[in-house]
Amino acid sequence: MTFRLTCPVCGKRDVYEFTFGGQERGPRPEQEELSAEDHFRWMQFRMIPCEPQEEWWYHAQGCGVWFRTTRDPGTNLEVEGDGDGDE
Amino acid sequence: MAMSEAPSAERSPPPGRLPPGPTCRVDFSRPLDFTFLGRGVRGFAGDTVASALYAAGVRTFGRSLKYHRPRGLYSMEGESSNTFMAIDGVPNECAETTRLRAGMSVRAQNVRGDPRTDFFGLIDPFDRLMPAGFYYRLFHRPYGLWPLFQNGLRRMAGTGVLDTQHDHGRDGLRAERYMNAEVAIVGGGAAGMSAALAAAESGLRVCLFERRPWLGGHLAWRVRDFEGEPLHARAEALARRLRAAENVKVFTNSPVTGVWGENLVTGFTIGTEDDPFRECHWECRAATVVVAAGCMDRPLVFNHNDRPGVMQAGAAWRLARTCAVRPGWAAVFSVADDQSLEAAVDLSDLGVEVRGVADAREAGRQDPELVAALEKRGIPLLPGWAVSRAMGRRRVRACELRPLDGGGSSHFQCDLLVANGGMQPRIGVLATAKARLAYCTHTHTYQPAELPPGVFAAGSMTGLRDPRSIEGSGRLAGCRAADLASGAASDRRTDTARRDADALPGPVAGCDIRHGSGIGRGAKAFVDLDEDGTYKNVKESAAQGFDVPELAKRFGGFGLGPGQYRVTGQNLAMIMADLRGDPIETATPTTVRPPLAPPSLATLAGPGHDVHKRTPLHAEQAAHGAVFRRAGPWQRARYFSDDVTCRAEIRNVRNNVGILDSSPLGKFRIFGPDALNALQRVYISDMRKTRPGRCKYSAMCNDMGHLLDDGVIVEEGEDDYYFTTSSGRAGATVEWFRFHTRHDGWDYNLVNLTDVLGSLNIAGPNARKVLQRVTTDDVTNEAFPYMACRPITVGDGVRARCLRLGFVGELSYELHVPSSYSRYLWDLLMEAGADLGIRPFGLEAQYCLRAEKGHIIIGAESEARVTLTDIGMGWMWDRKDTASKKVGAPALRACEKQPGRMKLVGFRVDEGQGSPRDGALVVDGAEIVGYVCTTRRSEALGWQYGMALVCDGHAAKGATLSLQEEHKPGKRATFSATAIPPHFYDPRGTRLRA
Ligand SMILES: [Zn+2]
Secondary structure (H helix, E strand, O other), rough: OOOOEEOOOOOEEEEHHOOOOOOOOOOOOOOOOOOHHHHOOOOOOOOOOOOOOEEEEOOOOOOOOOEEEEEEOOOOEEEEOOOOOOO | OOOOOOHHHHHOOOEEEEEOOOOOEEEEEEEEEEEEEEEEEEEEOEHHHHHHHOOOOOOOOOHHHHOOOEOOOOOOOOOOHHEEEEEOOOOEOOOOOEEEEOOOOOEEEOOOOOOHHHHHHHHHHHHHHHHOOHHHOOOOOOOOHHHHHHHHHHOOOOOOOOOOOOOOOOOOOOOEEEEEEEEEEOOOOHHHHHHHHHHHHHOEEEEEEEOOOOOEEEEEEEEOEEEEEEEHHHHHHHHHHHHHHHOOEEEOOOOOOEEEEHHEEEEEEEEOOOOOOOOOEEEEEEEEEEEOOEEEEEOOOOOOOOOOEEOOHHHHHHHHHHOOOOOOOEEEEEEEEHHHHHHHHHHOOOEEEEEEEOOOOOOOOOHHHHHHHHOOOOEEEEEEEEEEEEOOOOOOOOEEEEEEOOOOEEEEOOOOEEOOOOEOOOHHHHOOOOOOOEEEEOOOEEEEEEEEOOOOEEEHHHHOOOOHHHHHHHHHHHHHHHHHHHHOOOOHHHHHHHHHHOOOOOOOOOOOOOOOOOOOOOEEEEEEEEOOOEEHHHHHHHHHHOHHHEEEHHHOOOOOOOOOOOHHHHHHHHHHHHHHHHHOOOOOOOOOOOOOOOOOOOEEEEEEEOOEEEEOOOHHHHOOOEEEEEOOOEEEEEEEOOOOOOOOOHHHHHOOOOEEEEEOEEEEEEEEEOOOHHHHHEEOHHHHHHOOEEEEEEEEEEOOOOOEEEEEEEEEEEOEEEEEEEEHHHHHHHHHHHOOOOOOOOEEEEEOOOOEEEEEEOOOOOOHHHHHEEEEEOOOOOOOOOOEEEEEEEEEEEEEEEEOOOOOEEEEEEEEEEHHHHHHHHHHHHHHOHHHHHHHHHHHEEEEEEHHHOOOOOOOOOOOOOOOOOOHHHOOOOOOOOOOOOOHHHHHHHHHHOOEEEEEEEEEOOOOOOOOOOOEEEEEHHHHHHEEOOOOOOOOOOOEEEEEEEEEEHHOOOEEEEEEEEEOOOOEEEEEEEEOOOOOOOOOOOOHHH
């Protein structure tokens, strides 16, 4: 498996330079009245869609920025147009 | 026709050799002596191990996997394991492709002694005992006997024996290289070179990879005249132009192992005498890839097709033309394409008596020019015929040819039987690139039906045979690749190339021969040479229901061996389609597995450089006898004597003063309006309680509530903080902060100062005396109490950040100075403390000292099953704070009261029980209830203390813990200990605060 990611600072670089930060799952839930189950659901549960998903990546061997990108796990490739689909 | 054998003075070639022609790569003026089975053999520069052995008369190179049949030189390309040998103690080296070096020691493998007279060869007649899948089906009942059979089978089968004493390439001569190119070309034949030249015209960076030591592909050894010049000269002209192109980098000796996502081409380069490496792994990220990998002979399946003396047309031809080795005296051909007919003519011209050529194609499909050439040389051509069996027990002595549509047979005496079913493309590279391949009923080969983006195929692998067409297809592919890589629309050049290519002859019709004529049972007709998989075995597989190639591969092992797809793939698919009665185009080959060519494991392991960091005080510590050990990325001083219990170092800290290089400690500055928010998020304590001039001890947890890191935080100014992390977390801290605040858009800056600042600890009752001697600042207990942090000036005015901490349980100061001042500070302190007996201590002493104090080290006394509260540090946690959304707080809340969790306890081993070791089990009868994290015998305490993680039912204060160790299987030592709070040394902390 090998592909490239587009760092907003450095441009397209090999995936080896990045660490994966998981799917975008929204900000941390408010902790007031947060049930353990809801917390763990947010923390651990993942959908595994075979379609483009928003992901976090960290340019560890580069500039050190966390960024979001939309990538299709079916092809491993980033999806053009940065993903929101409504632009 | 036959050459004169009389030696003509000195000019005559050495024994077993032909006169070197224009395509010869062997230099008779440079002999290379080596040994085979201990006997001296002479080869020449340019030989492969196999060509030199063949010239020396060796015909049996090894024995086959299951039946121990003699096997000989077959492809000259390493397509099968036939010529795998042990070379210089390394098993499974491919003699066909390994370049000869002087002094090599070559041995056959999978044999007892000489491969010609292998004892296990007696197995061969008993093939009935080993049907397809026998390993899974036979010898399993009664089950108890299986290990016996298994071991016996393993001894007889398998290829090669690993010499565990051998260095196996851990010679440091391994390199790696990472490249970028706009266009990568796989294959340095006429198509690949034309593609490279076309792409290079656009000014792009082009890398071309060729597995052979030279360029030219099959043209490199062909002397046939074409448009007024021999084919090899045509290839040489292309190669010259290519070498002159500045923006083309040519890699020879460089097999490609695969093409991966977004056109990453991987492979390796086998070093020559001029290279500084034995093998170099490389990866080339290319915008586009042109695959012009060429063709190989499709093996012909017939009875005894594995006898030494049976070989592919390319092998016999190249032996003669590139190595000047006589492949045989009397040859018979059973082939199915024009290039092989050309080989027959050429070998005849070189003095090999060609006694007959069977061509599986019907009459009229052959190149008339070649038919005439055969006729002129008096070589009988038998269209519509094929070989039915090879004869001769140890090597080919004769063969039997038959018409494919039945009828009488003809016998020929021969010592060389050249056999193939035509050519098949080397589809491996396209397969790894995830091209969709489909059977083409015109060429009777697998052809790319759909290519991935940026991948182009060209050359003879697409069925082209005319050299102009091959070059034209390469040129077109090169233009298209360059257009795509440069983002240009298809330019005029490309249109011209397309028109030119279209005007040239297209793919040539192939032959769909499945196997030789009159195959019968096919018990000795090998579909797979590596795994001894026969035609009969394929039928057995199909009969058992494993009737598609992928299933047959698993059941009968076809294509599992080193040859993978290459020898077996297309034939297996074609034969299986036949057996099922399916149309040939439905046949699907087995998946091609990478690596397409095998690099050595040592090459994949890499150069093995020990890449580490040294602290600014490395030399100073070395001068004091430090023994360094790897700790994360650092080399750190672990001991300062050969006493691994470090008694003297520990005693000096407890009674006097020691000095420790703690430079790898993580050191950070965070500032900005949202710095406190960020600290509140990742630290588990209430970080609003930091104060200027005071160290606040706190910890970070992960989302599961596990302790991740601990350290101190000092407020240095408004929205400006300085903090430390454990050495192991220094590299991950920025990533962690940024990740857990990624949605918040907070405004803060975080700077990693770990390498910028050195750190020194002085610890012990005399630490203050030493410090006071190097500074004019007031460091008395009143002015500079425990947990204070002050800037002080030391020596000639060096500003140091001084933190009064007590990790080791004594009065102690940590001094952070710019790294460049570390040595100055070290010298200053050593001199100031000289008369007090200051001496360095290492990590092991620190480990013991802090354990006596009950201070934990993450990873030693904490692990993935325990949370902050489990290890007794829950007091840090600001439970009321939900607004900051602290990382780990919800998990801590959820499992704080959970029963059955592991807890950290201290213990004291009872008197007279001896000393257990780290990792001893805590048991309750037969049940394991925990384990010892750290245990040491303390000189200061006078007893053996330790910390253990145990299930909470056993963790009560005063409980008896039963510790157990197994020194040898069944030999156990037990110890009894008593659970006590883990603050063994100075529990009130009076020494820290002194
Ligand atoms: Zn970057």
